[in-house]
Amino acid sequence: MSEEQQAQPQPAPGKKKKKVKVRRPKAEAPRGFRDSFAAEVLARREMLGKITEVYHRYGFDPLETSAIEYVESLGKFLPDVDRPMGGIFGWQDDDEQWVALRYDLTAPLARVAAQYRNDLPNPYRRYAVGPVWRNEKPGPGRFREFYQCDADTVGSPSVAADAEICAMLSDALEAAGVARGDYLVRVNNRKVLNGVLERIKLLDPADPEGDAVQLETRMTVLRAIDKLDKFGTEGVRLLLGAGRKDESGDFTKGAGLSDEQIAIVIGFMEAERAGAAATCAELKGLTQGSMVGAEGVAELEQIGEMLEAQGYGADRIKIDPSVVRGLGYYTGPVYEAELTFEILDEKGRPRQFGSVSGGGRYDDLVKRFTGQAVPATGASIGVDRLLAALKMRGQIREDAAQGPVVILALDREQMPRYQRYCAELRNAGIRAEVYLGGAGNMAKQVKYADKRQSPIAVIEGELEREQGIVQLKDLILGAKLAQEIESNEEWKAQPAQISVKAEDLVAETRKMLARHGLQG
């Protein structure tokens, strides 16, 4: 179809259509979306391969669900609810049902666990990798599509399943290339939080939901605790009390707690002591009198013991009462993995890189579908954030995408000959291609090869063909020499180029690649 036909309505048959000026579409991805080129795709693929290898070794099976779910299946668990469709991309299908793109990999898992509950092993242990979509306001570094890499155990009430996720997060981060000491998995328990809320009279165990005011206040308290990293203890204190004014003068309303209530919450947030046992002892005091609080502390104690028995010390995993996790659906242990090294923020100030993974126990998600509580726990690694972190640490090689050997096409008539050389190289497992651009002299073709990060250009002009030879131009060595040699004359001597017999093309190419530690 020509573009005119696309740009205007079809004329009635028989009528001669009018030609109108075509408005060209702008070539850009929608706001908040981006493109990944070779180096990034390969780095992400390698990282996902290493993480999922750990998940696999831990006994989790892969699951792939569709990008689209019924809106009612997804639930409303996103914190950012003042946006259209509650932060999701949704539309009405032509059978009138509302569907949407998944915003995480947990909601589809809950749907699958409910749908196939009679056929799946119990517990059902799955991992999943893929993009998720959030209808959020895009900004610098904030995208509306990003990768997650999750592992969850559905059907296990045991805290052993929670401890396992923490250990696995630690192993997965190290497999992905994060050095021990550069990350920390922090564990807390929503039940302990509830115990504290009970002690300050914001939660009545006889009526755990309470009235709307209590609910609202509880959410404000949780959000305040979650801001510890950002605003420090004094900032949280303001948010728990009358409210906090930020640098720009904007005022955030506080939870309105009394000084006594605030002291208890702050005491809880700062209850971390050296070692899991000491921290749990401190927490016991803070949740005294609360059944659910005691239960939560006991669970944390067990998790601490299990991890200790497996050798995961406080340098990798620790109990940290200040962990909240945003999503509303957690019901027990919650985890967060953060990178502890410093980076410079947009204003050049050093700050910790922060969270790259989180998760927890969510015993009610499957119940939404079936009415029966199904205990479940798991975590999600934010792959793109992790990738960005490793890039900042210089651990992602930008030149990982080694280009192909490029056979120059200097004589169009000889294309079948160049292609035969190329096939020889490819059949020997060497990445190769013939230059396929429009008419271009040698300089232009070598420039293309350089842009492709090609290690070698293969050159056969008329002269070489008559002599039965080809030239191998070592582009890696050439680039090095070009940096070292000042004089353009010297460079023109092309010391990085050798003549080889045409029948030795594969063997000589291999030798030249091997000189740079490349396979072929």
Add this chain to the structure above:
Amino acid sequence: MSEEQQAQPQPAPGKKKKKVKVRRPKAEAPRGFRDSFAAEVLARREMLGKITEVYHRYGFDPLETSAIEYVESLGKFLPDVDRPMGGIFGWQDDDEQWVALRYDLTAPLARVAAQYRNDLPNPYRRYAVGPVWRNEKPGPGRFREFYQCDADTVGSPSVAADAEICAMLSDALEAAGVARGDYLVRVNNRKVLNGVLERIKLLDPADPEGDAVQLETRMTVLRAIDKLDKFGTEGVRLLLGAGRKDESGDFTKGAGLSDEQIAIVIGFMEAERAGAAATCAELKGLTQGSMVGAEGVAELEQIGEMLEAQGYGADRIKIDPSVVRGLGYYTGPVYEAELTFEILDEKGRPRQFGSVSGGGRYDDLVKRFTGQAVPATGASIGVDRLLAALKMRGQIREDAAQGPVVILALDREQMPRYQRYCAELRNAGIRAEVYLGGAGNMAKQVKYADKRQSPIAVIEGELEREQGIVQLKDLILGAKLAQEIESNEEWKAQPAQISVKAEDLVAETRKMLARHGLQG
């Protein structure tokens, strides 16, 4: 959040909310979408790995674009235009712009090639893998989300780029596991088709678009030729002429050509001869007098020569004038890879499996954005169809997803101990997990291990613990024995179980795995 809060609007603060009965969401994927479990995910991943390895070796770099594009970027190239939004899933973003899920991987490539044209190597050679979405009527075996795996060269006017795609399709199919002789890559050229249309006066080279009637008739002719596989020569003859009534009595209006016109089109469709050269000679006669037709034949001749020089014979790639390809945007050579082996259709009748890949040259797609023609060519492999084909041929092992070694949790108090065993196995690279289900006796736990396709269950009860041993239960051997042995008594003797020292767990597990040819 509890489910009541999700199911009803928030009450005004201070008011006590009413409890209403919750309507549970149905646990199912939306119509036309599906879930892939371990065996399928692993098989697809393996296949994609093999295909992209070929693409990579041919010099194509990976590219990942977002799932969402501006609707105007996507264009309107889908054939099935009587559906809402022209066969795509789209919605209005909150800045009023219309966006949609990509329906193929070519439209996003055209957008990328236009957007980054000053930075990308020229030619730009990329491959892409991922799901695409079509808003079509779902049906048995017809899904609205499926995988594609594409490779394209953007910026090359040379038919060498087209020949390369054909060779690569052949290599990729063989790498994916399709035996030589079970597939065929068929090549044609839209220009030759246009030459035939010119000869029958449906196309005027001075006004290639022509009036609406001509356009409509041309499309009807192309659609008719495309139906050769389905309806045979006589069916196509009807569709070219007055029209065709199908078995159910439905009537499809024909192109209304004269007998003379029809004879020329049918002659073209059946112009295939033994070998590319002979076929091209035949086509020369059929397009006589048409410039564009002669150009098309010359291109096919060159493609034939190049492929022959590389050793791709008619058992792998051949020129076949009946290939049309549905999408409107092709401007030159078109390719289609089909699987030639027979399968049984839903009515038990044998039929060829058919097309698993297609592509062609589309020189106008990038021009939509930039106004400048950019020659491009490429192909797409329908991964899910290919996977289904290999499954039918028994080439996908359903048990490829070997389960983990399962350490039974017979004594809850000993969980840290079981986890330590598990960590030992995992650290040795052996896939393993502790049974994490709720209270369950040994039979239930072994049943779980069987369901997971676990090779080995590790058993340590009180007795074993006192003796410093563990039992290794060989579940693969056990399953074999269970099939062979009639008597339940004999089975109970558990010949597939051995006692080993607890400290030899890793070494003995490895030995037992090796006995079944499994790694550990």
